[in-house]
Amino acid sequence: xxxxxxxxxxxxxxxxxxxxxxxxxxxxxxxxxxxxxxxxxxxxxxxxxxxxxxxxxxxxxxxxxxxxxxxxxxxxxxxxxxxxxxxxxxxxxxxxxxxxxxxxxxx
Amino acid sequence: xxxxxxxxxxxxxxxxxxxxxxxxxxxxxxxxxxxxxxxxxxxxxxxxxxxxxxxxxxxxxxxxxxxxxxxxxxxxxxxxxxxxxxxxxxxxxxxxxxxxxxxxxxx
DNA sequence: TTTGTTTATTGCAATATTACGATATATATT
DNA sequence: AATATATATCGTAATATTGCAATAAACAAA
Numbered sequence: 001x002x003x004x005x006x007x008x009x010x011x012x013x014x015x016x017x018x019x020x021x022x023x024x025x026x027x028x029x030x031x032x033x034x035x036x037x038x039x040x041x042x043x044x045x046x047x048x049x050x051x052x053x054x055x056x057x058x059x060x061x062x063x064x065x066x067x068x069x070x071x072x073x074x075x076x077x078x079x080x081x082x083x084x085x086x087x088x089x090x091x092x093x094x095x096x097x098x099x100x101x102x103x104x105x106x107x
Numbered sequence: 108x109x110x111x112x113x114x115x116x117x118x119x120x121x122x123x124x125x126x127x128x129x130x131x132x133x134x135x136x137x138x139x140x141x142x143x144x145x146x147x148x149x150x151x152x153x154x155x156x157x158x159x160x161x162x163x164x165x166x167x168x169x170x171x172x173x174x175x176x177x178x179x180x181x182x183x184x185x186x187x188x189x190x191x192x193x194x195x196x197x198x199x200x201x202x203x204x205x206x207x208x209x210x211x212x213x214x
Numbered sequence: 215t216t217t218g219t220t221t222a223t224t225g226c227a228a229t230a231t232t233a234c235g236a237t238a239t240a241t242a243t244t
Numbered sequence: 245a246a247t248a249t250a251t252a253t254c255g256t257a258a259t260a261t262t263g264c265a266a267t268a269a270a271c272a273a274a
Contacts, residue, residue, distance in 0.1 A: 008158035009133035024128035026116035036208040051115035082214035095199035107189035
């Protein structure tokens with residue numbers, strides 16, 4: 001993106017926006033759904049499952065890891081990636097709170 | 108973003124990614140929360156409430172409108188913006204489904 | 215220690231996003 | 245009609261994202 005004036009928004013607004021941004025790509029959605037659907041979560045499996053080159057997938061994994069949406073543990077040469085449930089639940093809770101504020105007031 | 112190979116992902120993955128992308132900016136989060144918190148929803152109020160220039164806010168409103176997260180109705184010279192509850196509920200439902208798939212299987 | 219395997223990093227081209235001044239448009243008021 | 249008000253659009257600079265080839269790094273096995 002261009003210059004984002006994040007310093008003028010609240011920490012809360014920046015935090016939820018950053019979490020959603022980390023998920024806001026079809027490849028990263030696909031990664032999260034894949035990790036939720038399989039037992040194994042070896043990085044190579046994810047690479048094979050996506051229509052993207054290995055470095056590109058690695059980059060998407062890094063973004064998800066930075067946002068704490070996934071986490072990885074080393075297993076010999078491979079890396080086992082999995083969902084960080086805490087973060088996904090935090091996002092779900094956020095939308096739950098939004099729904100509670102809906103009152104169908106105008107338009 | 109750069110070239111996004113969206114044609115290689117499912118419609119479902121692209122759709123949810125696009126919805127999240129529309130929300131993935133602190134200004135747009137602030138707009139949604141503001142619309143949920145006030146009764147009035149005149150465009151000018153939103154502009155005054157945000158630390159951004161009017162054309163920038165207008166651009167963010169357009170993105171939210173394109174994603175059908177908000178909708179606007181003309182009221183004389185002004186425009187009344189409000190939340191499209193259906194879309195927010197769709198997002199909430201999505202994260203609810205994700206949570207159902209969590210099984211704490213590895214890592 | 216050489217070789218193979220797996221994942222991460224670097225560097226770069228193509229494209230998208232963000233922000234805003236200037237300006238246009240559309241409606242209301244006088 | 246002229247003016248004021250409210251919002252959208254255009255043009256553009258600055259920066260971010262996406263994707264991948266090439267390469268590095270880290271570890272295992274021979």
